[in-house]
Amino acid sequence: MAGIEVLVGDLDRAIALWVDVLGFELVDSGPASHIEGRFAVVTDGRLAVTLLEPADAGPGTVLADRTPRLSQIVLTDPAPDAPAGRAVEAGLSVVPTADGFFLAPEVVAGALGPEVAVVVTGRP
Amino acid sequence: MSEGGVRRPSSGRPMPVRGSDVVPHLPPVPDELLADHERAHEQLAAAIGEAGRRDPAAVAVFTHLARRIVIESLAHLHPVLADPSSPLLVPPPRSNLTPLLLRRRHGAAEAFRHVDVRVAMVRHGHVAHPLERSTPEVLNALVQSGPGTGIADDVETNPGLVRATPTNWKPEANPIEHPPPEHCRPLLESAVDLVAHAPSPAVVRAGWLAFTINTIHPFVDGNGRTARACALAVAASGVSTAMEWGVLEQWNLARDEYVDALRAGQRAPVYAAEDVDALPFITHTVRSSARGARVSLARLEAVSSLVAALRRAGLDTPSTVAAGVVLADRFLPLAAVGRAVAPFVDEGAPDASAADGDEVAIRLAGNGVLAWIDTPAGSDPGTPRRSLAAGPALAALAAPYVAARGVDGR
Numbered sequence: 001m002a003g004i005e006v007l008v009g010d011l012d013r014a015i016a017l018w019v020d021v022l023g024f025e026l027v028d029s030g031p032a033s034h035i036e037g038r039f040a041v042v043t044d045g046r047l048a049v050t051l052l053e054p055a056d057a058g059p060g061t062v063l064a065d066r067t068p069r070l071s072q073i074v075l076t077d078p079a080p081d082a083p084a085g086r087a088v089e090a091g092l093s094v095v096p097t098a099d100g101f102f103l104a105p106e107v108v109a110g111a112l113g114p115e116v117a118v119v120v121t122g123r124p
Numbered sequence: 125m126s127e128g129g130v131r132r133p134s135s136g137r138p139m140p141v142r143g144s145d146v147v148p149h150l151p152p153v154p155d156e157l158l159a160d161h162e163r164a165h166e167q168l169a170a171a172i173g174e175a176g177r178r179d180p181a182a183v184a185v186f187t188h189l190a191r192r193i194v195i196e197s198l199a200h201l202h203p204v205l206a207d208p209s210s211p212l213l214v215p216p217p218r219s220n221l222t223p224l225l226l227r228r229r230h231g232a233a234e235a236f237r238h239v240d241v242r243v244a245m246v247r248h249g250h251v252a253h254p255l256e257r258s259t260p261e262v263l264n265a266l267v268q269s270g271p272g273t274g275i276a277d278d279v280e281t282n283p284g285l286v287r288a289t290p291t292n293w294k295p296e297a298n299p300i301e302h303p304p305p306e307h308c309r310p311l312l313e314s315a316v317d318l319v320a321h322a323p324s325p326a327v328v329r330a331g332w333l334a335f336t337i338n339t340i341h342p343f344v345d346g347n348g349r350t351a352r353a354c355a356l357a358v359a360a361s362g363v364s365t366a367m368e369w370g371v372l373e374q375w376n377l378a379r380d381e382y383v384d385a386l387r388a389g390q391r392a393p394v395y396a397a398e399d400v401d402a403l404p405f406i407t408h409t410v411r412s413s414a415r416g417a418r419v420s421l422a423r424l425e426a427v428s429s430l431v432a433a434l435r436r437a438g439l440d441t442p443s444t445v446a447a448g449v450v451l452a453d454r455f456l457p458l459a460a461v462g463r464a465v466a467p468f469v470d471e472g473a474p475d476a477s478a479a480d481g482d483e484v485a486i487r488l489a490g491n492g493v494l495a496w497i498d499t500p501a502g503s504d505p506g507t508p509r510r511s512l513a514a515g516p517a518l519a520a521l522a523a524p525y526v527a528a529r530g531v532d533g534r
Binding site: 090095106107110111 | 203204205206215216217218219
């Protein structure tokens with residue numbers, strides 16, 4: 001399943017849009033794990049949308065740029081080494097992860113314009 | 125011996141002071157760390173010397189590659205493969221750069237030239253120190269130089285001028301409030317003076333200076349790049365190679381460690397000399413420089429193998445250097461990932477307009493190192509294109525060593 005991550009200014013309003021209006025199902029929600037804030041995951045079975053509302057204070061990591069935006073495009077690939085190799089070959093910047101890699105927002109901005117990370121994961 | 129943390133009045137002995145108008149303390153560093161650093165750089169210097177005696181072309185190609193990597197790191201471009209434990213020996217040049225990042229790379233190249241010249245002048249005895257009091261401002265102006273980006277909000281940020289206003293400090297983004305603007309110039313000058321005269325090893329002074337400039341934040345923009353350029357000049361003055369080829373790449377590869385080491389010494393709400401601690405960043409710098417020297421050594425060995433193979437093909441020295449540069453910049457990375465197809469230059473490109481590297485590449489196609497291939501027409505389907513790609517001969521040439529990664533060295 002492909003996915004996107006969106007930073008939002010108001011998580012409740014975002015959930016209302018995706019669930020009540022667009023018909024997605026809320027499958028997970030709670031405190032964010034890596035930064036201060038809350039998150040929710042909604043899906044229609046084909047697309048998973050992670051909604052992340054970063055907090056402006058807290059004991060953990062506070063995200064410096066909390067501007068609402070599309071922050072990640074998430075692709076699944078059972079063999080992420082292949083696109084990773086092509087990305088290296090093309091002179092992009094590849095950051096390895098536990099189950100794949102991602103292209104940093106500044107790299108994607110050079111091709112697409114907007115700064116959004118592209119995450120490729122081997123997990124289904 | 126430690127330094128810093130004192131203000132030297134014009135008329136008397138050093139007088140301990142506290143506050144935001146004094147530079148941080150320059151602490152001692154464990155001897156074993158320095159010994160490892162010295163050993164790594166001595167090995168690299170010896171290997172470069174030996175490689176140069178064997179074939180000067182190898183050193184020329186290595187220098188070209190290392191220079192590109194240092195400039196990209198100085199510009200703080202994300203590395204092609206952000207894996208500090210196993211860096212690519214022959215990374216391709218970074219692509220997909222936004223106009224802003226292209227300007228950063230341009231500015232970094234200009235700053236590197238200045239650093240390179242200053243270090244050479246020190247070696248030849250024309251100047252006493254790698255930095256003068258004005259050098260940070262010069263480097264700040266250079267790192268911000270370059271063509272306009274065409275971006276609407278691309279505003280000027282006073283390149284080369286010490287800031288006259290407080291920084292836009294955000295506690296969630298930076299743990300320490302920077303000193304007031306009226307202290308920036310004296311602090312910067314004190315830092316340069318201390319670096320010039322302190323008896324600590326150059327790599328220690330380089331790390332201290334980078335920490336201090338980052339903590340003082342004396343410019344509106346480009347503080348990190350200026351700090352790295354200044355540190356490079358100081359570090360290079362302490363090694364016997366022409367340039368310090370390791371530390372900037374390692375800082376760039378391990379960005380989290382770089383930031384963590386900075387912040388470990390900035391655990392104070394407001395800048396004051398006695399409340400900040402440069403040691404974590406200095407330690408990180410010494411380790412990074414040693415690790416970088418070992419990666420550079422592996423890189424030199426890979427490039428020497430390539431050059432030896434080109435020599436066996438009968439190329440003279442200028443052609444070997446040119447071919448090595450072209451291969452290192454454009455083709456070896458392809459061989460490294462097992463692909464032999466990449467658009468390069470059009471077959472019909474007029475020689476008069478081709479860059480030197482293009483001309484050499486076209487010649488290499490004549491002996492099978494490169495090969496002409498059909499490439500997708502792209503946006504103009506009516507115009508089939510022929511481009512150069514890595515050929516079978518290159519794949520065979522590169523296979524034994526190009527896929528190799530650098531040493532971990534931690």
